[in-house]
Amino acid sequence: MxxxxxxxxxxxxxxxxxxxxxxxxxxxxxxxxxxxxxxLYNGKELVTASLISDVTTIQPGQKFRVGVLYRIExxxxxxxxxxxxxxxxxxxxxxxxxxxxxxxxxxxxxxREKEPGDLEVFDYTSEVLLFADIEAxxxxxxxxxxxxxxxxxxxCQSLCVPxxxxxxxxxxxxxxxxxxxxxxxxxxxxxxxxxxxNPIKIGFSRVGKGLVAVVDGVRxxxxxxxxxxxPEDAVIGHVARDGNRLTIPIDxxxxxxxxxxxxxVVGSGDTRQGYEINEKTLLTAIQPETGASSVGLVGILxxxxxxxIGGLILNVMPCVLPVISLxxxxxxxxxxxxxxKAFRLSMAFALGIIGCFAALAAIVxxxxxxxxxxxxxxxxxxxxxILVISCLVFAFALNLFGVFELSVSAQATQGLANLARGHxxxxxxxxxxxxxxxxxxxxxxxxxxxxxxxxAQAGWVTFLVFLFIGFGMAxxxxxxxxxxxxxxYLPKPGAWMLRLKQSMGFLLxxxxxxxxxxxxQMRGVDAVVQLGGILLVxxxxxxxxxxxxxxxxxxxxxxxxxxxMVFVLxxxxxxxxxxxxxxxxxxxxxxxxxxxxxxAAGKPxxxxxxxxxxxxxxxxxxxxxxxxxxxxxxxxxxVVALKAxxxxxxxxxxxxxxxxxRAGVPMYLIYPSGTNETQPVLLxxxxxxxxxxxxxxxx
Amino acid sequence: MIKTLLITCGLLALTAGLSFAETEVxxxxxxxxxxxxxxxxxSLADLKGKYVVLEWYQPDCPFVRKHYKSGNMQGLQKxxxxxxxxxxxxxxxxxxxxxxxxxGKLNEIAAQDGSSRTALLLDPAGDVGRLYGAKTTPDMYIIxxxxxxxxxxxxxxxRSTDLADVKTATNYVKGTLDAVMAGKTAPTTATQPYGxxxxxxxx
Numbered sequence: 025m026x027x028x029x030x031x032x033x034x035x036x037x038x039x040x041x042x043x044x045x046x047x048x049x050x051x052x053x054x055x056x057x058x059x060x061x062x063x064l065y066n067g068k069e070l071v072t073a074s075l076i077s078d079v080t081t082i083q084p085g086q087k088f089r090v091g092v093l094y095r096i097e098x099x100x101x102x103x104x105x106x107x108x109x110x111x112x113x114x115x116x117x118x119x120x121x122x123x124x125x126x127x128x129x130x131x132x133x134x135x136r137e138k139e140p141g142d143l144e145v146f147d148y149t150s151e152v153l154l155f156a157d158i159e160a161x162x163x164x165x166x167x168x169x170x171x172x173x174x175x176x177x178x179x180c181q182s183l184c185v186p187x188x189x190x191x192x193x194x195x196x197x198x199x200x201x202x203x204x205x206x207x208x209x210x211x212x213x214x215x216x217x218x219x220x221x222n223p224i225k226i227g228f229s230r231v232g233k234g235l236v237a238v239v240d241g242v243r244x245x246x247x248x249x250x251x252x253x254x255p256e257d258a259v260i261g262h263v264a265r266d267g268n269r270l271t272i273p274i275d276x277x278x279x280x281x282x283x284x285x286x287x288x289v290v291g292s293g294d295t296r297q298g299y300e301i302n303e304k305t306l307l308t309a310i311q312p313e314t315g316a317s318s319v320g321l322v323g324i325l326x327x328x329x330x331x332x333i334g335g336l337i338l339n340v341m342p343c344v345l346p347v348i349s350l351x352x353x354x355x356x357x358x359x360x361x362x363x364x365k366a367f368r369l370s371m372a373f374a375l376g377i378i379g380c381f382a383a384l385a386a387i388v389x390x391x392x393x394x395x396x397x398x399x400x401x402x403x404x405x406x407x408x409x410i411l412v413i414s415c416l417v418f419a420f421a422l423n424l425f426g427v428f429e430l431s432v433s434a435q436a437t438q439g440l441a442n443l444a445r446g447h448x449x450x451x452x453x454x455x456x457x458x459x460x461x462x463x464x465x466x467x468x469x470x471x472x473x474x475x476x477x478x479x480a481q482a483g484w485v486t487f488l489v490f491l492f493i494g495f496g497m498a499x500x501x502x503x504x505x506x507x508x509x510x511x512x513y514l515p516k517p518g519a520w521m522l523r524l525k526q527s528m529g530f531l532l533x534x535x536x537x538x539x540x541x542x543x544x545q546m547r548g549v550d551a552v553v554q555l556g557g558i559l560l561v562x563x564x565x566x567x568x569x570x571x572x573x574x575x576x577x578x579x580x581x582x583x584x585x586x587x588x589m590v591f592v593l594x595x596x597x598x599x600x601x602x603x604x605x606x607x608x609x610x611x612x613x614x615x616x617x618x619x620x621x622x623x624a625a626g627k628p629x630x631x632x633x634x635x636x637x638x639x640x641x642x643x644x645x646x647x648x649x650x651x652x653x654x655x656x657x658x659x660x661x662x663v664v665a666l667k668a669x670x671x672x673x674x675x676x677x678x679x680x681x682x683x684x685x686r687a688g689v690p691m692y693l694i695y696p697s698g699t700n701e702t703q704p705v706l707l708x709x710x711x712x713x714x715x716x717x718x719x720x721x722x723x
Numbered sequence: 724m725i726k727t728l729l730i731t732c733g734l735l736a737l738t739a740g741l742s743f744a745e746t747e748v749x750x751x752x753x754x755x756x757x758x759x760x761x762x763x764x765x766s767l768a769d770l771k772g773k774y775v776v777l778e779w780y781q782p783d784c785p786f787v788r789k790h791y792k793s794g795n796m797q798g799l800q801k802x803x804x805x806x807x808x809x810x811x812x813x814x815x816x817x818x819x820x821x822x823x824x825x826x827g828k829l830n831e832i833a834a835q836d837g838s839s840r841t842a843l844l845l846d847p848a849g850d851v852g853r854l855y856g857a858k859t860t861p862d863m864y865i866i867x868x869x870x871x872x873x874x875x876x877x878x879x880x881x882r883s884t885d886l887a888d889v890k891t892a893t894n895y896v897k898g899t900l901d902a903v904m905a906g907k908t909a910p911t912t913a914t915q916p917y918g919x920x921x922x923x924x925x926x
Contacts, residue, residue: 109858109859109920110858110859110917110918110919110920110921111919111920112882112883112884112917139920139923140817140922140923140924140925141849141852141853141920141921141922141923141924142853143858143920143921143923145920176883176885178785178884180919180920182820182821182922183783183784183821183919183922184784184785184786184919185785186785186884254915256915257914258915259876259913259914259915275913276748276876276912276913276914276915607906608906609906610904610905610906611906612772612868613772613868613869615771615772617772618772
């Protein structure tokens, strides 16, 4: 029993051994490190590929390198992992015994070369080693270990020849002994792009149809280049360099591209060094900057000046102005005989205001960073960003006009009110916070708009701008505490404040106009109309809120408001679907020749004389023509549907309309019999599906 | 805030300077006139009202061979010319470069391949190739009856010279034509073309 088991085990062992040897011998016959398929061109072998390793024996559990060495005929080239305008990346498929783990393929830095016709490729000439780290399993068999790789390449001169090879290499387990090829591995490993060294940074920003990469931390006179690795579904142009800026034109993108992986190349000739730019390096790299940072110091100072003036203006808003004199009197009486104390108190109050703005800036920067990490681009080049900003600006304008009011919830402010009740500098600080929060119903439209625009700015710009708005708002308190006499120069609160607030709404509407223009440039007139539709819905919702959901509204009124809002939203969604649903009929543009051609082919013809601005036409198309019944009948009878579009007043169409005694569209003609001889059937202006079907059946 | 607006305006002006020409999907395809291998001149302007496929072609390119040896290209040509599509292959190889053959030789190759294209146009100066920004052979362009470019790029998604890949690949030309001819929007509008570089004359 005992011996029997042992025998079985040794049989199994022997079988495995025989099998392994067989596999190895097949490998040897197929070619040990030699290409299977010689690629001959005019008697020359263009590429010789061989599988090599940096060790002769494999140590269990240790890493070693295996690579394919390509020797390339002079004048010919094979391609990098992004081949450029033409060519195909070289491919390697590893076939390793079980338990062996293979790392990413390492690509030494390629050359960027031009071909006639301004085509650009990334390639290797004369010789290259593409390799990977392999980790051996903890236990290795005693027999030779067979490593295999299948490789495909395209080798081009001015013409291209594809090649492939099935390669194998046999190694044994043992110590980690360097092979004769180890120096080759060392040489090519030094050409593989590195992680960016600390001072080197790259930041991407989207400018129109391209990316601009700004490189920081390299010598000013260093030669720079960027070898891109675009996403598979994108088409890009050629990278161009201007100082420390690199531009990457984007031809086609499926998802918006806001940064790009690739290799940053610094230096030229033998001393050039590649740095890998990928998801990881990008996160540690500088924040993507928008053009704002290139405005220069004067520009920034001007922007801060305006921010401060903006903050100052906030003081004349209805919720702020009446508070100022009260506060100042408070400080003065608390300070008593110490005039300097009044100033220090108002200082603490001002800090409270500025603190609020710093917090707001922090929120904006945080949201922006979080958004950028999940791939949201907060740029004016992104139409969705424009859409969101437009909606916000419009809602704020409505708020300023007084269509609806914003209110701060009582529970939220209770805690603050308690803190602000204290005396001394701490109390004054929280009074500043409290005053800012209480003022939000009046200041939110401005601050909200400023925040939205701040999303497109670099983080530190956002911070500075908000701090200066806060400073501007706090300025009157600081000045007045120094000299309370100046209170008499303060404008008296009154109805004029409300008018001023309302008139500010027009400023926002003007901003909206400008945003719409940008959107129109980007997405065309349809997008602007769609935005208009969204704004209409926002206006209705704001009106409902303002009329039926105020702090004094009853529960019933609020319920009514919710029901009405839901109804409006449903109606809006439904009408959007109705308006934008594409026609399911296959229309061909009308011309006399298409008509004659179709009739000559004996096909019945339906002609729809229509125009984009003609509501009757659109209604007929939607309810009478583009219906399942009509579509089915058209298909059955092989009807050719022609659309004569009169939107721009085509004279040929005008002529035909006149011929049938019509001054305009809609007009419908059917040639049922499919011959040119018979007169077409003229349908009335208002039609149903049945009218169309009856006319078709008249034959 | 006004300053912010002004800065953004400046950014936009920058944007305008950075827009890149070339043929764009969704815009009118640029007009051209070229002679075919039988001496007849074809002009895009005359083809209004018809779907037009432009196929950049160079008979010796292994990528082009892949699609002709497998019968893929001829199949597409046959299917869509039967549906009224005008299929124009364009050879932009410069004199002395690979794929620049006399018209007679090209007709011979077409006969051997059993091509069903409408015509093979000769563009040895490479002007039309450059006008369209054709980069590789094959590089495919699809134009709708209104003369609007609806697709440009690769013929399919298997970027190889392997004949076997034709069967499993997603064919973008077929996908686009089937969709737009049925009045739907194209599922893909542009892709990175793959193949040999177009053999333009060095200038």
